[in-house]
Amino acid sequence: MKNIKFKKSLNILVFNCGSSSLSFKIFTIKGLGDIKVCGEGKAHRVGVKGTESSFIEYKFKEGIQKDIVPVQTHREAATIILNHIKNKNINVNFAGHRFVHGGKYFKKAIFINKDTLRRLRLCLPLAPIHNPSALSVIYTSKRIFPKVRQYVTFDSAFHSTLPQVAYTYLLPKNIVQKFNYRKYGFHGLSYQYVSEKISEHMDVPLKKLNMVICHLGTGGSSVVAIKCGVSVDTSMGYSPLTGLIMSTRCGDIDPMLAIYLMVTYDYRPDALMDSLEKKSGLLGISGFSSDIRDIVKQMNIKEKKQAKLAFDMYVRRLKQYIGNYVAILGGIDVLAFTDDIGVKNSLVREKVCENMSWCGALLDKHRNKKVKFDKIEKINSAKSAVRIFSIPTDEEKIICQEGLRLLNMRK
């Protein structure tokens, strides 16, 4: 980004709604190349029932504060956080939000007004876990900071560039139109941040790079194929259920299997859907944990055969997707791993990059093991034609930058 200085500095508050967390960051912007975080925090275990209680962390220049408070909903979490910011007398100029699924209604970031809100409400059923909580945070922000302009960014928007060959489900036209069935794809903000950051790091324009990026999170995971900075295919589909094997989501399965299970084992549709979303994936296979760290710890124990199986399946599916995308891109320049598992789990990276020389990717095992979690690191060997990176994602920063882009457009 160019170094344009502003006359006055701006503060943008960014909210990022997870399924059981709410994080926020306040960015102080003095120019387009001068963006700093002046405060951040996260509400943990929002609405989670269990022995541990929920808490909110704040990190400001004064220091770190941790409040143990019961937080049942995202609305409550947002109320507490917003009042905390208000009491600190921080001047907030704009507030940005992340919305997972914009469906056919939204293809890019947009300022919030009455009409936007109406369309956001239409999107609620598309991502029943994420969208309603994000909307409640928007309403809360409006209530507590009524004068602050708000905007919303979409995880699905980055994939609005998918070509017909990638987004089409081959179902009868009337059905596709009625339900708007197409591949939407997710983790777009993360992919946007990671692809731009890599291009900057390599000092090669995005237009000249073919990339495959693996966003491996503790909740959802996906892969994207990026050609010239534009998403051309991704592993999640109409919903975030498909694609890779995830912590508790099944990823790709035979679609007929759902029907078979309902007919043969009398599964009720909602119970089966719930099982595919919350009891499948790593948890379903291993039988004891949805956390890949637990699985790695136990997978060499003879009695825990399913742990080994879960890990092998996780890696195999990911390798296959990388292969798929290498083929449709006609070769790649960059292979990147991001988010929690992507950055912190060196064994996953090592296994995924094994026997990948057919597409020119060779991992430097030593470097791979020594990766620092807080910065972009190149981990390919010198002979590798493909650059391999481990890179922490920063969705909040992209939400902030999207806000700046919106402001720029208005001028």
Added chain:
Amino acid sequence: MILIFDSNPTQISWCKITNKNFLEGKCQLDERWTASFEKRIKDYDKIKKIAYILHHGGEYVKKPVSYLTPRTLDRLKKCAKFLPEYNELTYRIANYFIKKIPTALHMMLCDTSFFLSLPEEAVTYAVPYKLRKKGVRKYGGFGLSHYWAYRQIEPLIKTHNKRAISVYLGNNTNMCAVENRNPVEISIGFTPAEGIPSVSTPGTIDPTIIFKLHSSGMSLKEINELLSHKSGLNTLLNKKYTLKEIINNRDGIKKNAAREIYCYNIVKYIGGYISSLGGVEAIAFFCESPDDYKNFIFKICKKLAFLGVKCKANVIQKQTVSELTKRGSKIKVYCLQYNKWKVLNQYINGSLN
């Protein structure tokens, strides 16, 4: 004389092989089928072997070729639950002929046995493990043909490690990865609905869609019907075409998104399978009429040029196996002339075992 039976949901197709003559026919299984069948086959006393194709053998049928006796017929009956539309007919036919012609040798040719040796991580679905124990797994299909295809090109691969991908181009397109005669991947899953989209099937789709359709009022039977016959490439076109017509832009199909999507998916799957194999020596496409598919295969090869696939300018198919790539191509690409009955006959006479 050899008789082979293949069942599908609407009818039985059969083939009579005498010396080197292949006589094909089809019949409906109505009340009078035995009479009409006897009329066409005539000399029952000359039948030495009768083979039945079993499309889905579950985890029971472990060998591609096995003998059927009144005793082992039970095993066939057990398999009916897997693919009832096919397997029940197969059972009925076998049951009839074992009693009718007890002197002949009765054989069962199983299309899924080859895939019982797939690695566990390739067959398991990431669903609760108790379902795996109940038999929910990837069974694959078309194994007899894929193994045949691999054996055709095996002698042409000169490296010690022989990794190949075989692609069947036809109405139920599917793909298989093989390493040294062992299966590594198959696109067909628990049922043939999974995998590559084809003329009337959508391939792997987001399962959420199934639930949405169901909650909007479609019955499971209707969804089953939808996924088996009413989806696929044809949904993009104004009328029903065959795969051959679609890929050759025939009959005035203008902007052919269907062909592009088909090609895209095949390239995508090939990439995924190369990744699973960790590299590949040869890719074999097989189809009933190679001349109709040749241009399409060249189109696919062009997209694989980045892996060092170099195609010949023109190939005239004269034998079963023809090579499409030049000397020095890093990956060899072959096109095989495929005839189901001839392939099955090789299993029956033992030349493929």
